[in-house]
Amino acid sequence: MSDQVQQREATPSSSGSAQLAHGALKGVDSIVMAVAGTAPGYSVSASTAVLVGAAALAGPAALLWCGIPMLGIAFAFSHLGRGDVNAGAAYSWVRKALHPLLGFISGWAVVVSATIFMVAAAVPAGQATLSLFNENKTWSTGTITAVGAIWFLVMAVIVAAGVAITTKAQWIMSAIEVAVLIVVGVAALFHESGRHGAAFSWSWFSPTHFGGVSGFAAAALVAAFYYWGWDVTANLNEESKHSKLANLGGIIGVVIVWALFELYTVDINLFFSGSDIQNQGTAISTALASAVGGSVMGKLMIVAVMLSTIATLETTLIQVSRSLFAMGRDNTLPKAFGKIDAKRRTPVIATAAVTVVSLILFVASAFIGSISTIMTDAINAIGLQIAVYYCLAALAVTVAYRKQVFTSLSNALFIGFLPLLGSAFMAFTLIENLSGSGLTAGAKWIGIGALALGLIPMAWYVTKKVPYYQRKARLASEDELEGELNGEAPIAELAA
Numbered sequence: 001m002s003d004q005v006q007q008r009e010a011t012p013s014s015s016g017s018a019q020l021a022h023g024a025l026k027g028v029d030s031i032v033m034a035v036a037g038t039a040p041g042y043s044v045s046a047s048t049a050v051l052v053g054a055a056a057l058a059g060p061a062a063l064l065w066c067g068i069p070m071l072g073i074a075f076a077f078s079h080l081g082r083g084d085v086n087a088g089a090a091y092s093w094v095r096k097a098l099h100p101l102l103g104f105i106s107g108w109a110v111v112v113s114a115t116i117f118m119v120a121a122a123v124p125a126g127q128a129t130l131s132l133f134n135e136n137k138t139w140s141t142g143t144i145t146a147v148g149a150i151w152f153l154v155m156a157v158i159v160a161a162g163v164a165i166t167t168k169a170q171w172i173m174s175a176i177e178v179a180v181l182i183v184v185g186v187a188a189l190f191h192e193s194g195r196h197g198a199a200f201s202w203s204w205f206s207p208t209h210f211g212g213v214s215g216f217a218a219a220a221l222v223a224a225f226y227y228w229g230w231d232v233t234a235n236l237n238e239e240s241k242h243s244k245l246a247n248l249g250g251i252i253g254v255v256i257v258w259a260l261f262e263l264y265t266v267d268i269n270l271f272f273s274g275s276d277i278q279n280q281g282t283a284i285s286t287a288l289a290s291a292v293g294g295s296v297m298g299k300l301m302i303v304a305v306m307l308s309t310i311a312t313l314e315t316t317l318i319q320v321s322r323s324l325f326a327m328g329r330d331n332t333l334p335k336a337f338g339k340i341d342a343k344r345r346t347p348v349i350a351t352a353a354v355t356v357v358s359l360i361l362f363v364a365s366a367f368i369g370s371i372s373t374i375m376t377d378a379i380n381a382i383g384l385q386i387a388v389y390y391c392l393a394a395l396a397v398t399v400a401y402r403k404q405v406f407t408s409l410s411n412a413l414f415i416g417f418l419p420l421l422g423s424a425f426m427a428f429t430l431i432e433n434l435s436g437s438g439l440t441a442g443a444k445w446i447g448i449g450a451l452a453l454g455l456i457p458m459a460w461y462v463t464k465k466v467p468y469y470q471r472k473a474r475l476a477s478e479d480e481l482e483g484e485l486n487g488e489a490p491i492a493e494l495a496a
Contacts, residue, residue, distance in 0.1 A: 026240075032170055035253050035256055036232075036314070045128075063262055066220050070254055073426075076397040080093040096475045105388065107326070108451065114317075116385075118316065121316065127283070158314060162344040182260075184289045194271065196271065213432065229316065285304075288301070325337055381447035394420070
């Protein structure tokens, strides 16, 4: 690949005139954003109790067997990102490969899942911050949520300031987070004193350890939430310098966080019983660090979780604001969302809108119930929404490039088998959880009800005959992708 192609700045494939800060992110920045978006420190802290409730000791198996199809989805996103440079990512890809209505649903699923996530992320952010001052005090849900909301506002200001500033902040936060996680996680493997959990068993990784299909589906839904967030790199497509490393950013990010998730799930199984994990709740990673290295290590883990949570608040805000921006630019939502700040080249109106809505949800969540209820319902609801757009996007790459699937072993694996496995896995997870009795009514209503709200703007703009629903569009073909590598027309022009 020539240097000219590697350094090409992305141009949006949308017909809209609004353009983001093209070329602001380098290839290695994409990896950092993928890890920060998945937020391993936050995910372990927020989701372990929920995962253990669904899978018991089989948490490592849930993360393993969900990780394989998730990697297939990451390969799909990487290939689709080459064929269509668009801040809307799945919203644009699914439209061109499958159908405009499905494309809008994909984009809407990103918007509602990310918005609901703000509440789920605010809880650990607030709790970790307050724990730095008094680790043993039981804080009220309102206080915890208020502190989390303050952190969210700080991140909103940074996101509005520009993607370059955002990335610098992510480098600092993610470096500290991952360093602490590696030190504690590896030390726990060799620290035998203080263990009160189960003896290690390879059966923890077995797919037969779930107690049936419904048990596996419930665990897979939580595991999907663990991994979710790496695809923020796709929504930063227009703002990235398109090199081979940038295209692989999401894939590398999934592999890194998979290793961290497996390490911590095994460690926690070794050190804590199921009841201990439920009692610790979102403080489980801090309890592990304290068991390994005392109060000093415990404080470091609190800092790591806090930074991880703040980092993922930031990346999620980026993801939802870019999705809203793309939808506003196409006028499938109000055009105001498609406007950008002339100096910073950021979608300020979209960012402001999701900030206000999230703050309203923060206030409402303080009156919903316990932290445990908020976290469990939010994680499961988001899992349902994730399954929808991951399923459609993974299917899109195989449909769009179906003529190339059997032209080589590489294409058969990375355009055909793995993406289809990811799509089928997400479809199975969605259907099995909706038809089963494992989820609460609240989780189902939040998950599907929020998706159903998208039918209102979709119906409105379909009747207005906006070009997104009327104009035929396609992804760049394999020949055109090869042509770009040989210095011919940019993909953005070919795919428009």
